Amino acid sequence: MPELAYLNGKILPIEEATVPIEDRGYQFGDAVYEFIASYSGRMFRVNEHLARLQRSMDALEFPKVSLKEIEAGLSELFNQAGFDRAGIYIQISRGVAPRNHPFPADSKAQVVMTIRGLNEIPDEILEKGATVITLKDFRWGRCDIKTVQLLPNAMAKQKALDAGAYDCIFVTDRGIVREGTSSNAFIISGGVAVTHPLTPNILPGVTRSIIIDICARKDIAVEERFYSIDELYAADEVFLTGTTTEVMPIVRVDSYQIADGRVGQYAKLLYRALRQEAESG
Numbered sequence: 223m224p225e226l227a228y229l230n231g232k233i234l235p236i237e238e239a240t241v242p243i244e245d246r247g248y249q250f251g252d253a254v255y256e257f258i259a260s261y262s263g264r265m266f267r268v269n270e271h272l273a274r275l276q277r278s279m280d281a282l283e284f285p286k287v288s289l290k291e292i293e294a295g296l297s298e299l300f301n302q303a304g305f306d307r308a309g310i311y312i313q314i315s316r317g318v319a320p321r322n323h324p325f326p327a328d329s330k331a332q333v334v335m336t337i338r339g340l341n342e343i344p345d346e347i348l349e350k351g352a353t354v355i356t357l358k359d360f361r362w363g364r365c366d367i368k369t370v371q372l373l374p375n376a377m378a379k380q381k382a383l384d385a386g387a388y389d390c391i392f393v394t395d396r397g398i399v400r401e402g403t404s405s406n407a408f409i410i411s412g413g414v415a416v417t418h419p420l421t422p423n424i425l426p427g428v429t430r431s432i433i434i435d436i437c438a439r440k441d442i443a444v445e446e447r448f449y450s451i452d453e454l455y456a457a458d459e460v461f462l463t464g465t466t467t468e469v470m471p472i473v474r475v476d477s478y479q480i481a482d483g484r485v486g487q488y489a490k491l492l493y494r495a496l497r498q499e500a501e502s503g
């Protein structure tokens with residue numbers, strides 16, 4: 223299958239797609255993005271991802287971009303590439319302009335997309351669970367906007383890998399649990415699913431919202447509230463949710479084993495329900 227790029231309306235091989243060096247995404251991190259997964263030849267929850275993309279662009283007062291055009295480009299790219307299981311990355315920058323901090327008066331947003339095959343999460347992780355470390359959240363105050371300013375996330379992920387863990391969960395200096403480096407975090411405590419409320423400090427995850435809906439359908443109570451690192455360590459279950467993370471069971475956080483150290487029933491049930499929903503479109 224060809225790995226393709228979409229560049230302002232044209233589709234071409236990824237290695238041939240380039241952007242000008244004065245793109246504001248490159249110089250200022252002045253760009254927003256989305257990542258969409260496909261299952262069985264269909265992109266999953268496109269409308270939700272595009273709505274969040276629009277929200278990110280509005281929050282940063284980007285030049286107007288036609289969502290219809292993006293949607294058409296996305297479909298064309300997906301159809302031409304022909305993957306069943308793919309990851310589609312969309313990045314929109316404020317545009318190209320001589321380097322200067324203020325927003326340029328008349329820049330044109332640059333729209334870039336790529337498509338590549340997406341690997342499944344290894345069975346071993348789903349069966350045995352993964353481990354995470356926690357780190358003080360040192361990101362900016364608008365993590366609800368999905369910008370490409372991901373250096374703290376990349377640093378935290380690398381720190382986790384260096385420590386032999388799968389990922390890192392950000393925690394405030396007062397011990398409030400926020401989210402993973404590219405996922406939202408949930409705990410199960412006494413049969414209740416608990417996750418951080420939607421505030422400027424976390425991303426409103428598409429998967430987070432799907433999981434909350436699935437919980438409602440399965441009569442699992444959900445509390446969107448602040449919870450502490452002590453509650454995280456003492457939880458019956460911990461899992462991360464995200465487009466590529468799906469529902470990832472976590473069996474160890476820092477030096478603490480979660481419950482009996484095995485993947486819990488809620489994580490298994492929610493993973494299966496998510497996959498079912500994704501595969502049936």
Ligand SMILES: Cc1ncc(COP(=O)(O)O)c(C=O)c1O
Nearest residue numbers: 404405406425427428429464465
């Ligand atoms: C910081 C952060 N939180 C949460 C998520 C999960 O969001 P979604 O479920 O929409 O993929 C992501 C996904 O990239 C993320 O980067």
